[in-house]
Amino acid sequence: MANLNRRQWLRTAGLGSAFSLLGGWQALVPSTAASLPLHKAGLPSDGPARLASNENPYGPSPKVREAILKCLDEACRYPFARTQPLLDKLAQKEGLTPEHIVLTAGSTEGLKTAGLTFGLHGAEIVSSNPTFHVLMEYAEQLGAYIHRVPVNEQLGHDLDAMERRITQQTRLVFVCNPDNPTGTLLPATRIRDFCASLSKRTVVFADEAYFDYVAEPGYPSMTELVKTGMNVIVSRTFSKVYGLAGIRIGYLIARPDLAARLRRHVMANLSMPAIYAALAALDDPEFYRFSLQKNAEAKAIIYQALDAHRLRYVRSHANFVFFHTGRPVQEFNNAMSAQGVLTGRPFPPLLEWCRVSTGTPNDMQHFARALAAVQAGK
Ligand SMILES: Cc1ncc(COP(=O)(O)O)c(C=O)c1O
Structure with missing residues (x-):
């Protein structure tokens, strides 16, 4: 079943032609399961295992789906x-x-907004490398100069080296914590001290897209520093633990004067479904906990598969794992893709490392099988 796509499965089940008349997927599952996400309801997944973009395959939650449908009355x-x-x-x-x-x-959009707000007029920006480069790439197009500081041996941000790259022209320092693609988390006091001290010289941007996955008790969000009035901006998203990547909603947190500056550069504005979805998601702690639990289980399967093949990896604080392929990652990705598993794009300069996202148990089994086949054919 895991290897059948939706169309094949319908054909096998003799339901293909009647499918649309019956009202699509929801008509094919028992009513209790109908309100569950497809994977949770045990239905076959569609096409390849999509483990390339750090999405949460369980979203949106049933409560959020209901809210989105309800919002249509107001979508005019x-x-x-x-x-x-x-x-x-x-x-x-x-x-x-x-x-x-x-x-x-x-x-x-928050990252690009900050890139636009702080990237003009010959600005310099300091970031780690590799990391999530959206802000820097946007600012670069506007003429900013980016100092990309190589990660340290543990593949974490090299904060000392980043600090050394600050000049009179530095308008923003970008930290991604937990980091994408490495999955590393900075020590709590180190990141707090770094952001607090640098924010006296420039704006510090803390990308906390994966903060919800941090399991360390009491680990600080940099919103703590925003609360004390520091020059710090934090970004958060509904795309990860809430499973709303396709809905497009996130937010920045900053001191009111900084927030007002940023707000002036926002271009898209939200859609009605995004607002309804976010409100419902915030009222759904059960799904939030479910997502975290499923992510931990999936990560354990990835670690197990990598251990079985003696492939080195970084312990991840997010919903993906970065591991050493021991060969060009593009070649490795092509081989995995031929096995029906999509893995993350290359992250230069670490061109022998691959990022794989967590997925459903089906996806994870698919990943383990594909990895075994790819390693055997090496
Ligand atoms: C570190 C980091 N920040 C931000 C984003 C952007 O996510 P979104 O625009 O869906 O909120 C991503 C997406 O993968 C990410 O990895």
Whole structure:
């Protein structure tokens, strides 16, 4: 079943022609399972195992799906009337005021907004390398100069080297914690001290897209520093643990004057479904916990498969694992793709490392089988 795509499965089950008349997927599953995500309901997944983009295959949760459908009654209206309740809810969640929050279409828009706000007029930006480069690449197109500082031996940010690259022209320092693609997490006091001290000289941007996955008790978000009025911007997303990557919603957290500057550069504005989805997701702690649990289970399977083949990897604090392929990653990716498993793109200069995202148990079995085949054919 795992290897059948949706169309093949329907044909096998003799249901293909009647499918649309019956009302699609939801008509084919028992009513209790109908409200569950497809994978949770045990239905076959569609096509290859998609382990390339750090998505959460379980989302949106049933409660969020319901909210999105409900919002259609209001989809002929501009969403402005609905943004305040979301700002209020996020402010309450973060222990700040609505003036500290900038809503964006995915955190990608927040990253680009910061790139635009701080990347002009010969600005310099400091980041680690590799990391999630959206902000830097956007600013670069606007003429900014980017100092890309190689990761250290543990593949974490080299904070000392990053600090040394700060000049009079530095307008922003970017940290990604946990980092993508490496999955590393900076020691709590180190990141806090680094951000606090550098924010006296420039703006510090902390990308916390994967913060929800951090399991260390009491590990600090850099919103702590925003609360004390520092020059720090934090980005968050609904794309990961909430499983809403296709809905496009995220937000920035910053001191009100900084937030106002950023807000002026936001281009997309939110859609009504995104607002409804986010509000419902914040009221669904059960799905949040479910996502974290499933992610931990999937990561354990990835570690097991990598251990079985003696492939080195970084212990990950996110929803993916970065591992050493021992050969050009593009070649490795092509071989995995031929086995029906899509893995992350190359991350130069680490061209013998591959990033694989967590997925459903089916996806993980598929990954383990494909890895075995690829390693055997090496
Ligand atoms: C570190 C990091 N930040 C931000 C994003 C952007 O996510 P989104 O635009 O879906 O919020 C990603 C996506 O993978 C990411 O890995």
